[in-house]
Amino acid sequence: MDNKLYNKFTLSKVKELFLKDDIVSIGDDFILARQTNNVDYELLKFPSRIDGYVAAYCRKGHFKCKINLREYEIHDGMLAVNIPNNIIQLEPIDRKNELVELTILAVSPQYMNALTSDLDKIFVDAINMFQSPIMEMAPEEVELSMQYLHLIDNVINTDSEYRNDSISYLLTSIFYLIGGMLKKRLDAEAEKGEIQASTRHKKLFEMFIELVEKHYNEERSVGFYADKLCISPKYLSQIIKSVSGFSAPDVINKYVILEAQNLLRHTDMTVKEISDQLNFPNHSFFYKYFKQRTGCTPNSYRHQ
Numbered sequence: 349m350d351n352k353l354y355n356k357f358t359l360s361k362v363k364e365l366f367l368k369d370d371i372v373s374i375g376d377d378f379i380l381a382r383q384t385n386n387v388d389y390e391l392l393k394f395p396s397r398i399d400g401y402v403a404a405y406c407r408k409g410h411f412k413c414k415i416n417l418r419e420y421e422i423h424d425g426m427l428a429v430n431i432p433n434n435i436i437q438l439e440p441i442d443r444k445n446e447l448v449e450l451t452i453l454a455v456s457p458q459y460m461n462a463l464t465s466d467l468d469k470i471f472v473d474a475i476n477m478f479q480s481p482i483m484e485m486a487p488e489e490v491e492l493s494m495q496y497l498h499l500i501d502n503v504i505n506t507d508s509e510y511r512n513d514s515i516s517y518l519l520t521s522i523f524y525l526i527g528g529m530l531k532k533r534l535d536a537e538a539e540k541g542e543i544q545a546s547t548r549h550k551k552l553f554e555m556f557i558e559l560v561e562k563h564y565n566e567e568r569s570v571g572f573y574a575d576k577l578c579i580s581p582k583y584l585s586q587i588i589k590s591v592s593g594f595s596a597p598d599v600i601n602k603y604v605i606l607e608a609q610n611l612l613r614h615t616d617m618t619v620k621e622i623s624d625q626l627n628f629p630n631h632s633f634f635y636k637y638f639k640q641r642t643g644c645t646p647n648s649y650r651h652q
Contacts, residue, residue: 372505374459374504376456377458402429403428406427406450407451414437429482549590552577552587560599622634
């Protein structure tokens with residue numbers, strides 16, 4: 349993938365460019381900010397990726413954004429979650445006439461990986477987050493979440509020898525809290541009698557997603573990913589289905605189609621050039637592949 353097609357922001361750049369109000373942080377690995385739209389978000393009107401996990405709760409106002417090319421309207425009481433692979437865009441906000449207030453929690457992948465507590469129990473698969481990165485929170489959920497954030501804010505401002513450890517455990521508690529909210533919503537939508545996936549299956553699924561993120565431009569066969577994970581294609585397919593509800597090819601195709609849609613909408617590349625970049629054998633094969641999975645041709649999608 350050509351990284352020049354995106355604005356790419358580290359959390360350091362996010363803090364420098366977009367977070368100007370009430371902010372506390374641990375370096376560039378953990379950031380907590382209460383933000384209004386008194387800064388220019390112009391750069392985010394273009395397809396962008398943020399190298400970090402970001403949860404933005406809208407306290408007041410409304411705005412429109414795209415996450416993975418899908419449009420959302422965010423209003424007060426809603427939580428938007430970004431994972432590092434997401435493509436995001438923010439529709440320009442009229443700062444003179446529209447007041448938007450956000451509470452933003454941002455964590456680097458390194459900080460996330462370094463958390464000592466076991467988060468397997470609240471593992472929420474990447475596909476569900478891909479499909480629904482927006483969640484409307486109930487008032488009691490908001491109140492409890494804000495109590496946690498207020499406590500973290502207070503702890504950061506102490507000189508306790510165990511300050512960072514305290515924050516790590518508080519952050520883990522927040523993940524449990526949000527994970528419980530998501531699980532409640534997913535369980536409500538699940539079919540009765542559905543069997544919960546095992547922790548091992550969830551780990552394998554997570555490893556599969558990481559491999560797909562790295563190789564989807566070159567490899568689209570389930571066999572390739574099964575070989576990398578040292579399991580059979582049939583077993584991998586069973587795991588992916590049990591954890592996410594999607595087939596393994598569906599997951600791979602999701603990434604490929606998302607990339608193709610972004611290239612069609614936001615570059616001047618020809619369909620043939622996009623086909624070549626995504627390593628299809630020829631332009632005709634890409635044309636059929638795209639139409640079969642989106643219901644429209646590449647050219648018609650580009651001009652929608």
